[in-house]
Amino acid sequence: MSRLRLYQLAVIAGFILILEALCLAGVIDKITMPPPHIIVRDFVSMVLAGRYFDDIGKSLSNVLVAFASAYVLGIATGCILHGYKTARDILDPLFATYYAIPIFAFYPLFIIMFGLGDGPQLLIGLLLAVVAVIVTTLNGLDRVPPVLMKTARVSGLNPLQTALRVTLPFCAPYLLTAAKLALAYAFIGVIGSEFIMARSGMGYEISYAYTNFDNATMYPLILMILILSIAANSLLSHWERVLLARRGQK
């Protein structure tokens, strides 16, 4: 395990050192990319000065809204679909092909329909995330042992109580996987939309800085997004592993 961590650290460190060397040697010119230590310096000063905190806050709150709505809607849809085999069979080809479709292509249409505000961004984030939640929920529900359902029936629980007290707790690891996927997709959807066309947010500021050759703003903001999305993802992955390990021991 520690040998593995060491290896990973070596890969990351090696990558940064090579970038640093290439930048200092002038192979990568200053207009393309400042050396990594300058990016880190700019990043620290950006955070200390609290610059772009409005944009960061706005992006993150949109990501959270898109994530939460996709999560609740996805689990509810998954639970309902689980009871209707015909509906599920009909929607199955859609689920199988869904992530092959460039959802971002709908962004211009949503801008025309709802105007250039938060609406289209939230909708793209929601659309990207919701199907992953539905599919993962269905996947979990398929694995609920029949004996649990029988127990619920014997105890006289109604469908809602069965879902809340029996099936969903059993599916906890799947719901966590769903949360991880939904958060990643909500991030991609919201930041991507801001990037393509928006009036504020981290994605917008990056594209604005790009247009103005403002590398001192662009690179720290890119670093910020990478850190935030990788941190969120690792946190949920870690939690997922802990939960799975606990289930495995039982």
Add this chain to the structure above:
Amino acid sequence: MHEEESATLRNTAILIAGIFLFWELAYLVVGEVALRSPWQTIQFLGKLMQTDIFWVHLSDSLKAFAAALVIAVALGLLIGFSLGLHRLSGDAIEPMLVSLYSIPKITLYPIILLAFGLGISAKIAFGAIHGIIPVALFTLSAVRTIKPILIKTGRVLKLSPTATVREILFPAAVPEIFTGIRVGFSLTLIGTVLGEMFAAQHGLGYLLMNAISLYNVDLIMAVTFLLVVFAASVNTLLLAIDRRLHHG
């Protein structure tokens, strides 16, 4: 098996009919301001296909996409096989690839633009980085799950490393690799279109963004429809081949 296939076909037909019905209803509710009906969209697409400029954009997108796909598959296979054959590297780098998979890669696009300039090579590079990771990850897991006895047989037969890959590893890993290529196909397409939507002077993505500023609802609907139909039908085809490879 035959019955199952006809059931899938029937379900797909019902699904498509349902989507068109939903679209038509949405059009009746929202109206001419922001939507077009399915029939109007198809008619406009037909008209659009008679213009020369459409084919310029389409061929530009297809060229970038094809080049990106070739690069994604080649590099993905290379990375997947090298990591799959070396246990420690595979274990260390796989989780890193997974977290790269989940970041909004669009934020890296300005860097690619600065490195490659505003042209077709930036689009190709951006499409390719979307596709490389799934191809690499699926290849990696395919190589890992190959039965050790096959590799031992290769060693007994004194095959060279390249011959081992060509004669044993590749054929055994084909179904899984194909899944990787299928996912890579979709993501490369998404990447290429996304790149065009942000900064380009040609291509379907550019056409879409340009249509917003012209408030050309017909054009937006027609291009979106075309992209969705293309992506969905190719993926359905690849999925069918994929299933046959896994069960056949």
